[in-house]
Amino acid sequence: MIVPIFAGLIVLYIALNRAIDYSSKKDSAGKAVTDSSPELTRLTRQYLIIYLAAMFADWIQGPYVYRLYATYGYSVDQIAILFVAGFGSSMLFGTFVGSLADSYGRKNSCLTFCVLYFISCLTKHSPVFEVLMLGRILGGIATSILYAAFEAWLVSESHTRQLHETQLGSIFAAATTGNGIVAIVSGVIASAANDSWGVVAPFDVSVNLVQPLLENFINNRIQAFVLAATGFAILFLWTENYGDRNTGTSIMSQFKFGEAFARIRADNRIYALFVSQSLYESAMYIFVFLWTPTLEKTAGSAGIQHGWIFACFMVCCMIGSEIFSLLVASFKIQVEDFSYKIFAVAGVAFILPVLTNSPLLCLSSFFVFEACCGLYWPVMGTLRGKYIADDVRSTTMTLFRLPLNLIVVVTLMNLKHMDDRVVWVMCATMLLVSAVVQYVTFAGKTTRGYGTIGDRDTDATELESAPKLH
Template structure:
């Protein structure tokens, strides 16, 4: 006997059904949902739909790969040390090259950067056809660069068009972020089904990566045909733009606080992604990974539905104040495995944590759109990820020698510190936000950077 408990699929099916029922109830009873209010003009809804189509295709290209990366490396005969090195290269490349590509997006265009994302990630997927370790390392570097662009250039393009090209009201922006989180949850679930189907049909772990390439090709085509170009600051060289991004963080305490909040929360989140499988799998025989993953994604969607209620007619300051409790709950949920309360309790705590993640994504996007200067938005967003990826790389390099209870204690500490910093940020925000206030912040950051 190995001490594991027979979990059975029944518990996970019932919990998935329960979470789905909660999600359905939230959607049906949400009187403030954008689709009920008919929020926005026809032009806005058309713009929003176009962005969400691209967003879904881009993230499908990412989600289709996730469940099969480790299994493919194992199939190629690599040991745990080599596989760990491959993952570290991905995070390290995002940390090292991400800032450069963020500045490139601001300087040479967000649309071009989104197109580069499609090409770069497709090339990364192509390397999976080969069992050459050096080639796979190159693929991980390309994947790290693509991930940096995915989490910066797309949002920067959308926010610029919303505020500056179309001049839509700021309060409509939160609905786009809410829809994006909801759509991302659907993407993850659909990617699991599609990936499993193509893997079984082709009898190969490479097939999901080919499906991802197909999504990225379609995404490239939609962007090329429907998006116009926009820039942060197109008249400044990359080095100066990078410095201005850093100075915006140094001289504006709100930008710095927001960056720390995001980096700490996401660092804990990415470490959690590596830890939930061994934590649950170490206590349950034949853990149904697909059911657990689907439950997590439904919980993320529950979080997105809760956000729609939290953000209704709320200023940035009010929204940040409301979401503080979410950070605190997320920290407590990550601390449950330290107590050793059993796999059922840990699983339910992880589901609560995923609900918090579902609230976090649109909240942090809304805060970034209000606080981060437009001219260096992509640069600053990738600067945020330097600390995030640095923390994750350090933890992963020592993951085999650190007890799981210590890893989860670190995740608890990161998230709790993010809670305190968010509380400080909330106290510094003005009661309401105006476009002129955003312009003043941008001007102040630019003057500081030039000084």
């Protein structure tokens, strides 16, 4: 049954894509804003080639991490410790490393990601627990950089090149769609590599762009390293950009935590992004651990097809990205006017697994959530680009991930003691609270942000007039 569903989702995605193309051709004014800028085209290519390569390296090992640890003979509790170490590392060390991107450069930070993640992949070859723990710690730090420095570089470049916020949103939408495609492709390659050379092979592929499994299809075997190639591409294709380059003598002077916290507290819009991102992504990461046992329980002896379901999830995410493009580029709806609806729909979707044991209804609710994720990434990227000031952008974004990692760590440590329905209610509550925060802060209140063109550094006068927390 899942294969026809996958085919139907593909048809829906293509239909939405064609509708957007038709709308852009019909509306020449809209095309001038979103499609025809040479700077937009150049920046999109510059960013997506590197960002999607980095995401490929991240995606390709994901499905086999747990199985790899189990193959080495570790118990469920030991594996849980390794997973918690990754999130804990991202929360503690990753926050500090990610913050340095504002002082030492976003390009340099992205190069650091490549090095750290490369080493993390190599540690998977060792069955020694301490070595695997080191890999998880390095991977956690790298993840913080991946989700902060890359976006900070893009937003800063878009401001330098005088791109409109709608154009920035189109890049985020393209990145979300590309990420879905990369996830599906990496899953297929990881599965083939695992079948051919064993469970450690996907981690080799994470280091290599194309492994020998493609010999049957391509006569001239391509030997390239994804992370090394990504690093070289960053080195030669990206220019450096910075936030606030404090040249103080102390290393602690390079961290901008105090200033970033002050910005978050001083402006309700940034605070709303802080709360809604932390809660939404906490629910999302918990969902990653929960969807498999939930569907297996509802399916019973029939079982589930994990690979096809994951592929469907990614297509739903791509559909969400297309809906974003349709709303913003075709219907010219401001992101602030519909962002809260994404959180609300996602929250309602997570209530269904509590109310029903139907595998089809549960699966449908997960499809809806994944579509919301496809909308979420470009929406939040656009809002962060608009309201977070460039001088402390990386620091602020790493701080956004602090509560996320804390919530996930605490939940994972107690997951086996909690009823699944309680966890689903908790996730739904976080999403609905995020919806309320977004609605109260943004709906019908579109304003010029600190990150917009001509106002890349925080304007003191506007900061004083921004809504405050009391």
